[in-house]
Amino acid sequence: MGWGDLGVYGEPSRETPNLDRMAAEGMLFPNFYSANPLCSPSRAALLTGRLPIRNGFYTTNAHARNAYTPQEIVGGIPDSEQLLPELLKKAGYVSKIVGKWHLGHRPQFHPLKHGFDEWFGSPNCHFGPYDNKARPNIPVYRDWEMVGRYYEEFPINLKTGEANLTQIYLQEALDFIKRQARHHPFFLYWAVDATHAPVYASKPFLGTSQRGRYGDAVREIDDSIGKMLELLQDLHVADNTFVFFTSDNGAALISAPEQGGSNGPFLCGKQTTFEGGMREPALAWWPGHVAAGQVSHQLGSIMDLFTTSLALAGLTPPSDRAIDGLNLLPTLLQGRLMDRPIFYYRGDTLMAATLGQHKAHFWTWTNSWENFRQGIDFCPGQNVSGVTTHNLEDHTKLPLIFHLGRDPGERFPLSFASTEYQEALSRITSVVQQHQEALVPGQPQLNVCNWAVMNWAPPGCEKIGKCLTPPESIPKKCLWSH
Amino acid sequence: MGWGDLGVYGEPSRETPNLDRMAAEGMLFPNFYSANPLCSPSRAALLTGRLPIRNGFYTTNAHARNAYTPQEIVGGIPDSEQLLPELLKKAGYVSKIVGKWHLGHRPQFHPLKHGFDEWFGSPNCHFGPYDNKARPNIPVYRDWEMVGRYYEEFPINLKTGEANLTQIYLQEALDFIKRQARHHPFFLYWAVDATHAPVYASKPFLGTSQRGRYGDAVREIDDSIGKMLELLQDLHVADNTFVFFTSDNGAALISAPEQGGSNGPFLCGKQTTFEGGMREPALAWWPGHVAAGQVSHQLGSIMDLFTTSLALAGLTPPSDRAIDGLNLLPTLLQGRLMDRPIFYYRGDTLMAATLGQHKAHFWTWTNSWENFRQGIDFCPGQNVSGVTTHNLEDHTKLPLIFHLGRDPGERFPLSFASTEYQEALSRITSVVQQHQEALVPGQPQLNVCNWAVMNWAPPGCEKIGKCLTPPESIPKKCLWSH
Numbered sequence: 001m002g003w004g005d006l007g008v009y010g011e012p013s014r015e016t017p018n019l020d021r022m023a024a025e026g027m028l029f030p031n032f033y034s035a036n037p038l039c040s041p042s043r044a045a046l047l048t049g050r051l052p053i054r055n056g057f058y059t060t061n062a063h064a065r066n067a068y069t070p071q072e073i074v075g076g077i078p079d080s081e082q083l084l085p086e087l088l089k090k091a092g093y094v095s096k097i098v099g100k101w102h103l104g105h106r107p108q109f110h111p112l113k114h115g116f117d118e119w120f121g122s123p124n125c126h127f128g129p130y131d132n133k134a135r136p137n138i139p140v141y142r143d144w145e146m147v148g149r150y151y152e153e154f155p156i157n158l159k160t161g162e163a164n165l166t167q168i169y170l171q172e173a174l175d176f177i178k179r180q181a182r183h184h185p186f187f188l189y190w191a192v193d194a195t196h197a198p199v200y201a202s203k204p205f206l207g208t209s210q211r212g213r214y215g216d217a218v219r220e221i222d223d224s225i226g227k228m229l230e231l232l233q234d235l236h237v238a239d240n241t242f243v244f245f246t247s248d249n250g251a252a253l254i255s256a257p258e259q260g261g262s263n264g265p266f267l268c269g270k271q272t273t274f275e276g277g278m279r280e281p282a283l284a285w286w287p288g289h290v291a292a293g294q295v296s297h298q299l300g301s302i303m304d305l306f307t308t309s310l311a312l313a314g315l316t317p318p319s320d321r322a323i324d325g326l327n328l329l330p331t332l333l334q335g336r337l338m339d340r341p342i343f344y345y346r347g348d349t350l351m352a353a354t355l356g357q358h359k360a361h362f363w364t365w366t367n368s369w370e371n372f373r374q375g376i377d378f379c380p381g382q383n384v385s386g387v388t389t390h391n392l393e394d395h396t397k398l399p400l401i402f403h404l405g406r407d408p409g410e411r412f413p414l415s416f417a418s419t420e421y422q423e424a425l426s427r428i429t430s431v432v433q434q435h436q437e438a439l440v441p442g443q444p445q446l447n448v449c450n451w452a453v454m455n456w457a458p459p460g461c462e463k464i465g466k467c468l469t470p471p472e473s474i475p476k477k478c479l480w481s482h
Numbered sequence: 483m484g485w486g487d488l489g490v491y492g493e494p495s496r497e498t499p500n501l502d503r504m505a506a507e508g509m510l511f512p513n514f515y516s517a518n519p520l521c522s523p524s525r526a527a528l529l530t531g532r533l534p535i536r537n538g539f540y541t542t543n544a545h546a547r548n549a550y551t552p553q554e555i556v557g558g559i560p561d562s563e564q565l566l567p568e569l570l571k572k573a574g575y576v577s578k579i580v581g582k583w584h585l586g587h588r589p590q591f592h593p594l595k596h597g598f599d600e601w602f603g604s605p606n607c608h609f610g611p612y613d614n615k616a617r618p619n620i621p622v623y624r625d626w627e628m629v630g631r632y633y634e635e636f637p638i639n640l641k642t643g644e645a646n647l648t649q650i651y652l653q654e655a656l657d658f659i660k661r662q663a664r665h666h667p668f669f670l671y672w673a674v675d676a677t678h679a680p681v682y683a684s685k686p687f688l689g690t691s692q693r694g695r696y697g698d699a700v701r702e703i704d705d706s707i708g709k710m711l712e713l714l715q716d717l718h719v720a721d722n723t724f725v726f727f728t729s730d731n732g733a734a735l736i737s738a739p740e741q742g743g744s745n746g747p748f749l750c751g752k753q754t755t756f757e758g759g760m761r762e763p764a765l766a767w768w769p770g771h772v773a774a775g776q777v778s779h780q781l782g783s784i785m786d787l788f789t790t791s792l793a794l795a796g797l798t799p800p801s802d803r804a805i806d807g808l809n810l811l812p813t814l815l816q817g818r819l820m821d822r823p824i825f826y827y828r829g830d831t832l833m834a835a836t837l838g839q840h841k842a843h844f845w846t847w848t849n850s851w852e853n854f855r856q857g858i859d860f861c862p863g864q865n866v867s868g869v870t871t872h873n874l875e876d877h878t879k880l881p882l883i884f885h886l887g888r889d890p891g892e893r894f895p896l897s898f899a900s901t902e903y904q905e906a907l908s909r910i911t912s913v914v915q916q917h918q919e920a921l922v923p924g925q926p927q928l929n930v931c932n933w934a935v936m937n938w939a940p941p942g943c944e945k946i947g948k949c950l951t952p953p954e955s956i957p958k959k960c961l962w963s964h
Contacts, residue, residue, distance in 0.1 A: 012512040214888075297495075
């Protein structure tokens with residue numbers, strides 16, 4: 001989902017009344033970032049509080065390539081990483097993930113092996129070719145075992161876009177909240193995928209948006225969040241429950257307009273390290289604690305949810321490793337602003353960094369000329385000369401710097417000769433050097449692929465007659481074209 | 483000012499708390515349009531309820547050229563036009579204009595000759611060269627006579643951007659409200675120009691915005707509006723006063739980033755008939771009548787303010803001429819939606835039309851290659867192939883059609899072969915034909931220029947020693963390059 005997809009962030013159709021109300025009753029962050037312009041690495045960062053370059057969710061196969069966890073990926077979340085639900089257990093929390101896991105689908109990466117107590121959802125993205133031949137349809141797990149597959153037991157009509165999955169995921173969330181709210185502290189990670197192509201919505205929402213099918217999906221998610229907040233209030237636990245809404249990457253403009261969202265006034269989208277790829281909608285809601293109607297200009301990160309959640313549970317993050325997430329409670333409760341950089345990585349490469357209002361690009365790239373000429377466009381309708389480049393341009397010697405307050409769309413690089421440029425560069429350089437000197441990259445998890453490891457025969461498949469026969473095991477280097 | 487300049491419309495710095503509150507307490511229109519992508523014609527349309535092509539605020543000098551009222555313009559608002567304050571007099575209203583008039587500056591066009599009872603402000607834009615040689619600095623009038631000039635008695639520091647003008651204009655507004663509120667019904671037209679290049683703000687606001695000097699100006703306007711609304715409440719007339727905020731054209735991206743604003747997710751800016759040129763922020767506030775927190779998807783126009791204001795005063799618009807403005811009261815009070823087209827003119831040419839969610843472009847143009855190569859860019863960072871053209875492209879035979887709900891940024895023209903295209907085209911064509919068959923263009927007012935008519939010696943200049951000597955009178959055809 002993109003920064004610009006919510007009414008409260010300026011989407012002209014204004015079809016997210018529940019999220020808009022959530023913002024009005026809580027704190028809105030206009031300067032909040034995912035940890036990566038792509039799904040898996042960003043989610044790994046959310047649950048570990050660490051940049052993908054540290055937790056292993058990157059590739060060294062090629063310079064500055066986005067990598068993730070398709071079904072043929074061999075890697076996943078390393079055992080050495082400590083995930084949020086694992087740590088929350090120490091404070092008696094019960095944790096559930098509903099929806100897309102995306103941190104590896106082989107047995108050792110199962111969410112219940114990494115701290116979650118319950119899971120209802122799927123391990124990967126749900127794209128095709130939907131024939132169970134070239135690749136299996138992704139499984140849906142209930143806890144340890146699969147209970148069906150997308151497009152089969154959990155149908156999505158590719159033609160109409162009709163699917164009940166968001167309703168099922170909503171029900172799973174509501175059931176979990178009802179079961180836990182009065183007995184244990186709980187952590188619910190509601191990770192729906194309806195806005196991921198192929199986009200879907202249930203019948204009552206299909207065709208109801210002014211924005212096409214993508215808007216239908218957004219409306220259904222918005223409605224679901226409204227129902228969850230309502231339940232928290234009905235159960236009288238709202239003042240004891242911290243709720244945060246955000247997304248793992250910017251809207252995928254390659255799928256626009258019918259299946260792609262809006263990044264508002266920002267440049268480009270998913271896959272890129274321009275603002276459109278990583279700046280996210282972000283809303284915090286905690287009645288009685290987070291005062292209503294606030295806007296915080298704190299530079300925030302999805303990784304902060306790790307540290308902040310631990311703080312809420314009275315825990316501290318592991319001290320034996322670098323943690324990139326901040327504890328946002330001083331911001332949420334006292335409106336404090338903390339100085340911190342935002343790092344924009346693409347795979348193994350630090351593409352850009354923001355400090356205060358200034359963003360420096362060390363490398364610029366959208367996608368290759370080859371892809372672009374095939375019609376794959378991460379920045380449709382946008383073209384900033386020397387910035388939205390189709391060659392991977394090296395600016396490390398003389399970074400491009402933008403002032404994001406005056407120029408949120410990254411259209412007007414500061415003059416290299418200006419005092420503002422020199423001062424901003426010096427401040428950013430110092431922070432980046434510090435970061436890079438201390439950086440110990442994790443073992444890259446996204447280098448090796450193997451068609452045999454796909455979800456052919458997940459645990460439980462035999463019980464429901466859903467096992468498929470894997471092909472011969474041939475490990476190979478994954479190819480990442482973006 | 484642009485659609486994207488208000489926090490409530492998604493400006494990331496969110497520096498308009500008063501306008502955002504005005505929206506929360508009233509009705510927000512995401513689909514509201516100026517009558518022209520340029521100042522004078524749009525303001526003439528506001529006060530007459532009629533398209534510029536009808537009221538004469540256009541040129542026939544060249545096809546599809548934007549024209550306005552610089553100091554050398556000979557024309558202005560024709561006596562045959564009936565202006566809102568003229569009509570409101572019949573219901574006992576006292577009217578004041580504070581700020582930029584822009585409907586002609588020669589004696590016959592004076593606002594007090596067209597229904598206003600009071601004026602404090604200037605007749606034109608305040609740009610240079612500021613030396614009183616090539617052109618005079620624009621005068622500031624109090625009612626019938628000038629009381630000084632911009633950059634002289636009303637200084638603007640071009641280097642720092644410091645000027646007290648918005649504060650003076652605020653004071654004029656507050657004084658008028660205080661004087662009138664308890665005695666007569668009143669109409670205040672608060673037409674400030676601080677966000678027009680060269681942008682200015684007063685000392686307490688300078689340097690306070692995250693958005694540079696333009697943001698400082700926006701903050702001061704926002705603050706002023708907060709003070710006006712507060713006064714209405716203090717005087718206990720808020721429930722008897724209809725307040726509307728909008729702008730005359732989209733943000734001027736040619737002046738970005740330091741002096742240009744934001745058109746949010748929309749294409750291009752001022753001067754163009756893309757959404758960025760004409761879609762405007764629009765807020766209605768009338769406590770006790772317009773319910774709080776509403777968003778209306780009514781296609782609205784600045785011309786509707788004419789008709790709506792008359793309706794509020796119990797008057798009807800003149801019946802002897804075509805009126806383009808709608809009475810929005812059914813929308814404001816009962817949430818009704820009315821079908822109506824939006825016409826996008828550039829000078830004498832109907833460039834585009836919107837009906838429902840579909841917008842058809844009959845002509846596309848940004849600016850000439852010649853201008854563009856000189857660095858004048860109405861769409862910086864944006865480039866939609868075949869749409870943001872630098873030749874004036876004729877699409878009248880096969881218009882480009884966009885769905886503004888799915889594609890507010892006008893990036894993805896519908897396929898000519900689609901049923902959606904065919905249906906939309908047929909509906910739009912029928913409305914456009916109807917419009918064009920009935921259209922009686924007014925006498926074009928913006929054809930003739932003459933340096934002798936500039937504000938060399940406005941009435942009152944002799945009293946304050948501010949008369950300048952006009953050059954020889956040489957009427958000539960105005961040149962409009964955009």
